[in-house]
Amino acid sequence: MFGFEDMLHSEFTELPFKIMFYVIIFLFGICIGSFLNVVILRLPAGESILGIGGTKEDKEKASHCMTCGAKIRPIDLIPVFSWLMLRGKCHSCGQKISPRYPIVEALNGLLYVLTFYVLDINVKSIITCVLMSFLIVIGFIDWDTKDIYISMLVVILVLAVPLHLFYSREYEDVTLKSRIIGAFIISVPFFLIGEISRPIIRRKFEEDFRAIELGDSLMMFAAGAFLGTQAVIVSTFIGVIAAAVGGIIVKAVTKDSKFAFGPFLAIGIAIGSLWGPQIAQWYLNIPERLSGN
Numbered sequence: 001m002f003g004f005e006d007m008l009h010s011e012f013t014e015l016p017f018k019i020m021f022y023v024i025i026f027l028f029g030i031c032i033g034s035f036l037n038v039v040i041l042r043l044p045a046g047e048s049i050l051g052i053g054g055t056k057e058d059k060e061k062a063s064h065c066m067t068c069g070a071k072i073r074p075i076d077l078i079p080v081f082s083w084l085m086l087r088g089k090c091h092s093c094g095q096k097i098s099p100r101y102p103i104v105e106a107l108n109g110l111l112y113v114l115t116f117y118v119l120d121i122n123v124k125s126i127i128t129c130v131l132m133s134f135l136i137v138i139g140f141i142d143w144d145t146k147d148i149y150i151s152m153l154v155v156i157l158v159l160a161v162p163l164h165l166f167y168s169r170e171y172e173d174v175t176l177k178s179r180i181i182g183a184f185i186i187s188v189p190f191f192l193i194g195e196i197s198r199p200i201i202r203r204k205f206e207e208d209f210r211a212i213e214l215g216d217s218l219m220m221f222a223a224g225a226f227l228g229t230q231a232v233i234v235s236t237f238i239g240v241i242a243a244a245v246g247g248i249i250v251k252a253v254t255k256d257s258k259f260a261f262g263p264f265l266a267i268g269i270a271i272g273s274l275w276g277p278q279i280a281q282w283y284l285n286i287p288e289r290l291s292g293n
């Protein structure tokens with residue numbers, strides 16, 4: 001089959017073309033990242049995202065500085081670069097602009113570049129880039145609100161379909177069986193741990209929450225279908241380690257022992273989608289290497 005990939009490969013074998021390609025991917029990624037900021041901010045607030053609906057007042061407010069009311073100029077809207085040029089401050093009153101905006105934009109751009117670099121220039125990379133953007137949105141919204149949007153998990157689940165149709169033959173480790181088992185292998189134990197922890201937590205803290213929330217379990221269901229068994233196990237392993245390290249830092253900084261698990265699972269899934277099978281192989285081969293094979 002001579003298609004999209006062959007075309008790109010023949011065009012981009014030379015280094016200058018490759019560099020240009022990655023620069024374009026990065027710039028595209030930070031522009032999408034700018035839109036992700038809007039989604040992260042407005043979705044939990046119940047505001048309109050594409051400017052559809054929403055009152056005229058809302059739109060007026062969105063185009064002005066929240067503090068001094070100065071109009072936001074077109075030059076202030078360039079992802080990452082505007083924030084750097086303004087040194088993180090409003091051009092008129094000097095009110096600080098959250099560094100989170102350029103961070104989300106740069107993160108999305110870098111993840112796009114990394115995805116194409118690791119998975120090569122193909123359809124799988126495009127689908128994985130979409131996954132990356134959804135992971136950013138899910139992670140940040142969960143961090144802010146401790147809520148995971150089921151609709152976003154459904155998108156990840158649906159993304160697994162074209163991924164499977166395009167790549168089931170090339171990546172033989174990710175069979176349909178592997179995706180089905182992958183969907184259940186983490187989500188079911190997560191659900192059970194959540195259910196078991198509930199009465200214990202209620203008795204001890206007199207609060208109604210689970211050690212692992214239902215959203216985390218459903219997130220690993222969607223991720224399992226996307227990644228297959230091997231990579232979803234790797235993702236969970238990394239997610240749990242990240243949460244343990246992150247939890248210690250969060251507790252030290254905010255003195256709050258409750259924090260969202262979702263952002264850390266998102267980190268695990270992102271790493272699993274890029275290097276899942278390789279990390280699994282490396283880990284399983286440790287005994288052989290230690291015994292001097």
Ligand SMILES: [Zn+2]
Pocket residue numbers: 065066067068069070090091092093094095
């Ligand atoms: Zn201002």
